[in-house]
Every structure is written in structure tokens, then in C-alpha cells.
Amino acid sequence: MLLAGCGGDTSFSDIKAKMAEIKSRPKGRIEPPPEFKVYKVFSYSAAALRSPFDRPLDVELTALPQKRSNVKPDFNRPKEVLEQFGIDSLSMVGTLTRPGSTFFALVKDPDSGLHRVREGNYLGRNFG
Known part of the structure; x- marks a missing residue:
């Protein structure tokens, strides 16, 4: 078995000298972070309008039917x-x-009964 080691000067004078030289240098200056412009949030206000990608609608104006007062059950x-x-x-x-x-x-009714209905059948109270 072989054992080897360093010996001699334990004052670390060379390290202390280098550290003193580094500490004596002028201190550096860190630049401040750049200022960012305030981001203005975009407000999209056309969401409720018709999509420009849809086909145009053909709207025909028709007269509304007059109310009939003689409608009775x-x-x-x-x-x-x-x-x-x-x-x-x-x-x-x-x-x-x-x-x-x-x-x-x-x-389906509330009693779990199943009924077949077609156009013209009456559903619900108050004369369907």
C-alpha cells in the first residue's frame, strides 16, 4: 500500500492573495430590467354578430297574421x-x-305509462 500526500506550507498565502486581488476590483453594475409596455387587452365585440363565413340569409318579410278573437277550445x-x-x-x-x-x-307520462301520439293529439291540461 502506498500513501501519498501534500505537505509543507499550510498558510494558503497564494489563495489569500488571489482572493484579496478579486475583492479589490471595482464592483460591477447590474443593469435594471427593461420596462415592458402595459399590454392592452383586446375586446372582441363581434361575437354576437353573424359569422362572415356563413352563407347570406334570404329574409322575406311577410305580414304577420292578424289575431283572431274567435279562437276557442x-x-x-x-x-x-x-x-x-x-x-x-x-x-x-x-x-x-x-x-x-x-x-x-x-x-312517457308521470306514471311511467308509454303513449303513442301523432299530429293532432292533445297533450297537457287546459285543452292540450
Whole structure:
């Protein structure tokens, strides 16, 4: 086994001299950080307008139909099953179609009953 080491001068005079020389140098100056301009936030105000990429709309102005004061419910017709429920308690759960036949909707009542309805049926209270 071989053991080797340094010996001799333990005063570290060369290191102390170098450190003293570094400390005696003039101190450096750090430049301040650059000032940034305040960013002005862009406010997009055309979001509610029509998109320029959509096709132009063809708007035809038509006269509104006049209110008819003689519109009354038919008191003589028989009430239908779904007229006993509020319209807010009914929900549409599906549709049925047969080739060459009428289009039907499936409506669920609050009692979980399923009903087939079509155009012309009455739903909800107050004469449907």
C-alpha cells in the first residue's frame, strides 16, 4: 500500500492573495430590467354578430297574421288520456315510423305509462 500526500506550507498565502486581488476590483453594475409596455387587452365585440363565413340569409318579410278573437277550445270533443297531466311532466322518449305510414312519437307520462301520439293529439291540461 502506498500513501501519498501534500505537505509543507499550510498558510494558503497564494489563495489569500488571489482572493484579496478579486475583492479589490471595482464592483460591477447590474443593469435594471427593461420596462415592458402595459399590454392592452383586446375586446372582441363581434361575437354576437353573424359569422362572415356563413352563407347570406334570404329574409322575406311577410305580414304577420292578424289575431283572431274567435279562437276557442272545442268543449264538445272527448278529452284524451294525456290531457290529465301537466305538459311539464310528460317526456318524449322516442319515435316510430312505418313505410307509407304516419309518424308517431312515444310519450312517457308521470306514471311511467308509454303513449303513442301523432299530429293532432292533445297533450297537457287546459285543452292540450
